[in-house]
Amino acid sequence: MATRVKQEPVSPTSRDVSSPPPGVNHNSQIVEREQRILNLLQKSTKAISDKEILLEIPDLSPQDRATIINNLLQKGFLDVFKQGEKLVYKFKEPSCPSKIKGADNEEKIVYSIIEKAGNKGIWTRDLRVECNLDQTTLNKILKKLESEKVIKAVKSVAAARKKVYMLYSLEPDSSVTGGAWYNDQDFEAEFVDVLNQQCYRFLHQKKEAVKNCKDGPIVAQNMASASSKDVWKYISELGISKVQLAVQDIETILNTLVYDGKAERSVLADGSLMYRAVESLLPPPGIVRTPCGVCPILKQCSDIGSINPNNCVYMTEWLE
Ligand code: SF4
Incomplete structure (x- = not known):
């Protein structure tokens, strides 16, 4: 579990004394003080205690001190030790690649937050909240780290205008990219259709091949079945996919x-999945073959109002 420094109970008097002067935002005061404590830690060759911190500020x-120490701990800038009954703090370099070694503290903070986000990345707004920097400074840092190929921005399929940041060397998680079915945020409907047809073709061919099997229905059923791995191998050999598909992708299809x-x-x-083509006993009912049969806004659609069959693009396309 990560070390956290507990807040000590504070009397109302000390809270008053430490309140920022009128016009100074408490958050910006914390950021400024965090920087001062960080400088103090960097300058000191030995571990420092709360006494030295209070001499500086x-x-x-006590609450602000605990917040700042916890922030610095989280960002990997210090180690905490126990000396007798009191805690002492020692500066340490956060783990950064050589490219960021000479960077200033703000860059290191942004880097460490992005690093922590892993291959799911972090959204700009969350990044701003965590690092407590103003938008202009943050944008400048992000631009610099991007141009140095330390980090990269990846568009998320979850929202058209959402960009997440992650380390340059990481492969984005499929929850960000949408996996094999998305290309630059666009759903590859045609590609999914082709895969769907080819998977069915493979299963159907297996079913046809055992049509005249004389060893009984169970054997025929087993012979007509294919594991998802078999189907994946067949699709990979067809070479229809430009992206590397995983067995799980084929299972989705x-x-x-x-x-x-x-x-x-x-x-x-053993838990492996087997698939077998089957003949549908009944054709799909007519209603589900029309756009209205699967329309999510069916209840709002009527012959009056803005949602109506006359100006419905799905209906027009279907009738063409
Ligand atoms: S006409 Fe268009 S909008 Fe109306 S229910 Fe059918 S598909 Fe939906």
């Missing part, structure tokens, strides 16, 4: 076949 309240009633899925004793 006499009106620092195979599951859509199951939901469409074109395949069935079974689980083997």
Whole structure:
């Protein structure tokens, strides 16, 4: 568990003394004081105690001191030791790559927050809240780190205008990129359709091959089944995908076949999934073949008002 410095109870008097002067925002005062304590720690060759911190900033309240120490701990700028009954603090360089070694403290803070976010990245707004820097300074730092190829901005599929930052060397998580089905935030519907057809074709061919099997229905059923790994191998060999697909990606496609009633899925004793093409006993009812059958705004649609069949693009496309 990460070390945290507890806040000491404070009397109302000390809170008053440490309040920022009128016109000074408390957050910016904390940032300024954090920087002063950091400078003090950097200058000192030995570990320093709360006494030295109070000599530097006499009106620092115990709460603010605890907040600042915890901030610095979180950013990896110090180590805390126990000396007798009191705590002492020693400056340490946060783990940074050689490219950021000569950078100033603000850059190191931004870097360490982005590093902590891993391959899911961190959204600019969250980054601003965590590092407590103003937007202009933060933008300047981000631009600099980006141009030095220390970090990169990745567009998130979750929101059109959302950009997350992560270390340059990291491969973004599929929750950010949308995985194989998205290209630069656009859903690759055509690619998904082709994969869907090819997966079904493979299963259907297996089913056709055992049509004349004379060893009974169970054997025929087993022979017509394919594991997701078999289907993945077949799709990989076809070379239809420009991106490297994982077995899980193929399972997603195979599951859509199951939901469409074109395949069935079974689980083997070892947990692996098997898929088999099936003939649908009934064709899909007419209503679900029309755009209205699956329309999410069906309830708002009527012959009056702005949502109506006359100006519905889905209906027009379907009728063409
Ligand atoms: S006409 Fe268009 S908007 Fe109205 S229910 Fe059908 S698909 Fe939806």
